[in-house]
Amino acid sequence: MEKLISCCGLNCASCNARIATLSNDDELRRQTAEKWKVMYNSPDITPEMINCTGCRVEGAKIGHWAVCGMRTCASSKNFNTCGQCDSLQSCDTIKPVLQFAPDAVENLKSVN
Numbered sequence: 001m002e003k004l005i006s007c008c009g010l011n012c013a014s015c016n017a018r019i020a021t022l023s024n025d026d027e028l029r030r031q032t033a034e035k036w037k038v039m040y041n042s043p044d045i046t047p048e049m050i051n052c053t054g055c056r057v058e059g060a061k062i063g064h065w066a067v068c069g070m071r072t073c074a075s076s077k078n079f080n081t082c083g084q085c086d087s088l089q090s091c092d093t094i095k096p097v098l099q100f101a102p103d104a105v106e107n108l109k110s111v112n
Contacts, residue, residue: 004054005111007081008070008097009104012054021051021060056080069093083108 004012012018016035020028029050037045053059055071065071070093074082082094088108098104 003107003110004057005081005107006055006071007068007074007079008094009082009106009108010097010101011103011107012052012056015052015054017050017052017062018054021053070097081108081111083111 002013004018006012016028016032019025020032026047029047032050033045033047036050037043049063051060052062052065055061055065055068070082073093074080074085077085079085082088082091083105085091088094088105094104
């Protein structure tokens with residue numbers, strides 16, 4: 001399986017937002033928006049917002065990208081990902097991601 005690891009360790013290659021963007025699949029955008037409304041308790045998510053190529057590659061970015069605490073922290077330390085940080089395991093910023101996506105730590109180790 002292709003891997004495109006984000007700053008926080010999620011695999012963008014398997015993200016439906018990226019898949020929908022690359023394939024220009026409006027139905028997948030709609031399905032993803034509906035799922036994310038519930039998953040992230042964000043009723044304002046629309047299919048039009050589901051447009052992203054991944055946080056570490058050129059192209060479209062999901063709206064949250066600009067304010068993502070993990071991305072901005074890693075960038076401020078000149079890191080490609082949070083996996084380069086000595087505080088990874090104790091970091092409160094990335095903790096929510098690691099709780100719902102425990103494979104993120106292994107992903108981060110695989111790129112650093």
